[in-house]
Amino acid sequence: MIYNMYNKNNNSGFTLVEILVAMAIFVTSITAMTTIFSYSNKSQRVTETISEVQSDARFAMEVMAQQIRRGSIDYSSSEYGGTISSNPQDVLVLLDADDNQVWFRRYISEGHGVAQLSYDGITWVDLTPPDVNVDLLKFYLSPSTDPFGANPSVNIQPKVTIVMATKSNQAAGENIPSTFLQTTISSRKYAR
Template identity: 30%
Template sequence: MKKILNKKGFTLIEMMVAMAIFVMFLGVLIGSYTDIVKSQQEANDYRVLYSEARRVFDKITEEVRNGAIYYKNIDYRSDNQSLVLISMDGDRHVVFEYDEDEENIWFGEDILEEQIRKQTDYLLISPDNDRISVTEFNVFVSPVDDPYKLENTFNDGLQFQPKVTVFATFEMERRKGGTPYSVDLQTTVSSRSYSTLPTIDIVTSFDFN
């Protein structure tokens, strides 16, 4: 008679242990993949936020460098939420204004004082993304008065090159809620104006209602 050899297989317990190890490994793998995707998504969102914030600051910086600070009828002795600039020849002026209610920054060009100020006169330069808002915007001008005015000639406290410091906080909502992404930007730009500028009456106060 031939002997029948018994072939050993997996026992039920061994199979259950193997499946448990496989499930645990799969769970770790899926969790790691989810974390990687989430991190990449967060990094991309933050990159978009910073890029949009830089775009706004680049626009403001460009206008300050190409123009001069408009001092008439504006009190720069404290921080402001608006900035008015005028071209060297007085033919062009621009306005940056922060709308605190909407958390937006508006840009207006060549709006004279006698004109009716309407929201349609301005362009929105805030980040082009519904999830991004500007939660803080402040402008600091130095010196606080025009150093090139005749009456300021002998005022040593005003005799230095005008400059503008802009500070802003940009926030972006997270896709699944929670604390928003936030980035603070600050820059100081010197004006290239070296003489007094033509005096014209332009918008120095704003109402977006």
């Protein structure tokens, strides 16, 4: 009783200022956590997209590399006319182990580039999926003349350097960098 006599105003709750401060801290922390979650989620999507684009580009590059290793450059193709006059080339024409032509090129389809393969130069099959844009596909061929011809002017094993740049078509509004790939492959065909 004595305590109550001296302290007649016994408020055991929170004041309005304390409640407002607590709510402000709570709202700020929830906003910060939501923002962090949002950024990490976006970062994960970008990383996944980059990984998928790189995987698809490596697949296309490996298909081309296998054909180059197993075959040789078709110097007599209508694309080259017997001599590689300049590099880079937009189309790669090879001869497989059975002397059948294999063609590779970059083609613009529905506003984006795709890497394509053909076994006759007429019917083409896409090597890259529609969600991957092939920005660049160039072929550097060496030597410029057929080293397996009747009177070869060079004694160099044929090789092809492939340069490819790809980017995702699905990343609307996100800044996803291009994937650049380059490799040089020598033909394993020894015709001498």
